[in-house]
Amino acid sequence: MKGIVFTEFLQMVEDVFSANMVDDIIDETNPASGGAYTNVGTYDHREIVNMVIELSKRTGIGVNELIRSFGQHLFMRFTLGYPGFFQGIDDAFVFLSGIENIIHAEVRKLYPDAELPRFETEYYDAKKLILLYKSSRHFEDLAEGLILGCIDHFKQNISVQRETVGDGESRYERFSLNLLD
Numbered sequence: 001m002k003g004i005v006f007t008e009f010l011q012m013v014e015d016v017f018s019a020n021m022v023d024d025i026i027d028e029t030n031p032a033s034g035g036a037y038t039n040v041g042t043y044d045h046r047e048i049v050n051m052v053i054e055l056s057k058r059t060g061i062g063v064n065e066l067i068r069s070f071g072q073h074l075f076m077r078f079t080l081g082y083p084g085f086f087q088g089i090d091d092a093f094v095f096l097s098g099i100e101n102i103i104h105a106e107v108r109k110l111y112p113d114a115e116l117p118r119f120e121t122e123y124y125d126a127k128k129l130i131l132l133y134k135s136s137r138h139f140e141d142l143a144e145g146l147i148l149g150c151i152d153h154f155k156q157n158i159s160v161q162r163e164t165v166g167d168g169e170s171r172y173e174r175f176s177l178n179l180l181d
């Protein structure tokens with residue numbers, strides 16, 4: 001996983017908890033990379049999973065909730081770091097339906113070694129958007145947090161439901177978004 005995800009995560013931990021908490025979760029999980037992350041580096045995604053598990057133990061906040069909150073925070077950071085992706089877009093459905101072919105396609109050009117999920121649009125009209133999230137890394141909670149962060153950003157009244165389809169390694173997540181007014 002690209003270093004930007006790690007640096008943003010550790011910055012959030014520092015801001016919400018403390019710099020000591022950052023040191024503690026790195027020391028305790030002893031990541032193979034050594035724990036000194038740079039935005040452009042690439043690291044084993046299990047290192048962040050281990051740090052989230054450790055953070056959960058130390059804070060009493062559930063792992064799923066921590067990852068979801070991080071996703072929400074990360075989206076806000078993306079709006080600041082990649083303003084070009086937001087030019088001329090004032091609607092969450094327009095933005096989200098372009099993750100695969102526009103946003104992540106551009107991310108792939110910037111970082112050719114990025115390990116990106118697949119997002120398929122199963123249904124799309126003005127009131128409803130159904131996205132299928134498929135990734136061997138199974139960051140469905142991160143995807144949910146990013147979707148929620150996107151909805152916050154565009155300040156729309158949109159409900160989000162998710163369900164797991166299938167089981168085992170081939171399972172994927174279906175996110176159903178409904179515009180409420």
Ligand code: HEM
Nearest residue numbers: 001002078085107114115116117135137139142143146147
């Ligand atoms: C400006 C918007 C966005 C940017 C710049 C961006 C960029 C990135 C980057 C750099 C990664 C890391 C790739 C790697 O680890 O090698 C990533 C991963 C990911 N992105 Fe995005 N992304 C954006 C929006 C979104 C949105 C809106 C969603 C969800 C609806 C999303 C879902 C994910 C997920 C779940 C991953 C983790 C990898 C995986 O699941 O396999 N991204 N993205």
